[in-house]
Amino acid sequence: MRKNPHQRTSPARDGALRVLIAVDKEGAYANLALQNIRADLKLGADDLALLTELVYGTLRMRGTIDWVIDCFSSTPVSKMSHAVRNIVRLGVYQLLFLDRIPPWAACNEAVEQAKRWRLAGLAGFVNGLLRSIARKREEISHPDPDVDPLSHISVKYSHPAWLVERWLNRYGKEETIALCRANNKPAPLVIRCNTLKITPQELQQQLERENVIARFSMLVPEGLVTNLSSLAELRLFQEGYFAVQDESSMIASLVLNPAPGSFVIDACSGPGGKTTHMAQIMQNRGRILALDVHSHRLELVAKACKRMGVSIVEPKLMDVRELPFQLQEKADYILVDVPCSGLGVIRRRPDLRWRVKPEDLPQHARQQLEILKSASRCLAAGGILVYSTCTTEPEENTGVIRQFLEECKDFQPEDLSLRLPFPLVWEEDKVTARSGFLQLFPHRHGTDGFFVACLRKTIKGG
Ligand SMILES: C[S@@+](CC[C@H](N)C(=O)[O-])C[C@H]1O[C@@H](n2cnc3c(N)ncnc32)[C@H](O)[C@@H]1O
Numbered sequence: 001m002r003k004n005p006h007q008r009t010s011p012a013r014d015g016a017l018r019v020l021i022a023v024d025k026e027g028a029y030a031n032l033a034l035q036n037i038r039a040d041l042k043l044g045a046d047d048l049a050l051l052t053e054l055v056y057g058t059l060r061m062r063g064t065i066d067w068v069i070d071c072f073s074s075t076p077v078s079k080m081s082h083a084v085r086n087i088v089r090l091g092v093y094q095l096l097f098l099d100r101i102p103p104w105a106a107c108n109e110a111v112e113q114a115k116r117w118r119l120a121g122l123a124g125f126v127n128g129l130l131r132s133i134a135r136k137r138e139e140i141s142h143p144d145p146d147v148d149p150l151s152h153i154s155v156k157y158s159h160p161a162w163l164v165e166r167w168l169n170r171y172g173k174e175e176t177i178a179l180c181r182a183n184n185k186p187a188p189l190v191i192r193c194n195t196l197k198i199t200p201q202e203l204q205q206q207l208e209r210e211n212v213i214a215r216f217s218m219l220v221p222e223g224l225v226t227n228l229s230s231l232a233e234l235r236l237f238q239e240g241y242f243a244v245q246d247e248s249s250m251i252a253s254l255v256l257n258p259a260p261g262s263f264v265i266d267a268c269s270g271p272g273g274k275t276t277h278m279a280q281i282m283q284n285r286g287r288i289l290a291l292d293v294h295s296h297r298l299e300l301v302a303k304a305c306k307r308m309g310v311s312i313v314e315p316k317l318m319d320v321r322e323l324p325f326q327l328q329e330k331a332d333y334i335l336v337d338v339p340c341s342g343l344g345v346i347r348r349r350p351d352l353r354w355r356v357k358p359e360d361l362p363q364h365a366r367q368q369l370e371i372l373k374s375a376s377r378c379l380a381a382g383g384i385l386v387y388s389t390c391t392t393e394p395e396e397n398t399g400v401i402r403q404f405l406e407e408c409k410d411f412q413p414e415d416l417s418l419r420l421p422f423p424l425v426w427e428e429d430k431v432t433a434r435s436g437f438l439q440l441f442p443h444r445h446g447t448d449g450f451f452v453a454c455l456r457k458t459i460k461g462g
Contacts, residue, residue, distance in 0.1 A: 052229070072132055083117045088130065190217065212227065221421060248448045262333060293317070390450050
């Protein structure tokens, strides 16, 4: 990421601009770029909060912001340089979405930023553009919802048109809007109590002593929904009393429900959220072979196990598509938590909606089927396999499962309603759960978008 060598006037805005340019120009991941900047700038709490708000907010509302800029600017946003484009985006975000920042401050800061980025010649353009948006912001309108619902939703709720089109075809107008709205709300920080060390009730009390309000999850018994945005500094975290994990993601291990003393293969384990959860469910008895193809991800598994006091996990660097013969038909349980587009976690990672392209989905699906087929060979007869993703898109979910069941006749869907830790409310969920799968959504279930399917390997002649 390019460093701004110039004088700092507003460190949060400067930091935000650097992150936005890195995301836009270099394809950096916003969360990682933000982490680096945070470490670099050493800001106070208020500035840190503003920095995060500016980065995530501008990325989240980028679709709406770009539409507004194009309504007012003689140069389309796509033709602007990375620096100018993001200075203007940041300014428009503050003008339209941050009531607490006076319009003059947003405009002046943008002009200063243009100067600091050696764009003094364009400072007048930036100033004129932002001031006319500020002046006429009440007149801004979106595409007509009756004439062009796709563009209306895409612009008003800031989602790429290709994704809105898919959802409109699948869910209709009202649900698509509800999903987009939910994706635009920052997600709460959910934690998983480490039941190897503490009960959820005791954890809640201890958190209270640290001024953290945590309510019990309605979906998972070990889940607590907190009021904070980061808990990594807490002693309770460092000493392994909890892990940060969304409720939806906890459901995968709960559905698999590996018995204490059994042999489990976690086919795609890094960074170990579900591995350590399974170890909890197994009361730290038995064996979990935790595979991952990336060593840095595997290191995170080992680190998570150490922090949480888990001793039954064997991390192993391996491409699950090249499993050794010795593992065939050996595992009692297999978790296949595949790499995916991540379109279910848009509310946590606002840059993702602009990063994923429609052509990525069939590529993910091909890889997911390969991983699933290979991992499934390690399951013993009568064993249980859970396949999961954090995406809403059918080709990565039901598409992969259908194809798998077509090709692997010794697997059958397992009734999920008997394995879920919470009662199902939606009729559609009740039907799909009986067929072995469940799709969770932020707007319906209040969780990340998540897919889980449960299959059993039939016993030959059984
Ligand atoms: C969705 S993440 C898993 C998250 C993990 N289960 C958790 O709960 O923390 C997918 C993981 O699969 C790994 N992966 C991708 N391709 C793989 C392959 N062919 N074999 C093994 N692991 C793979 C990635 O490195 C990544 O860590």
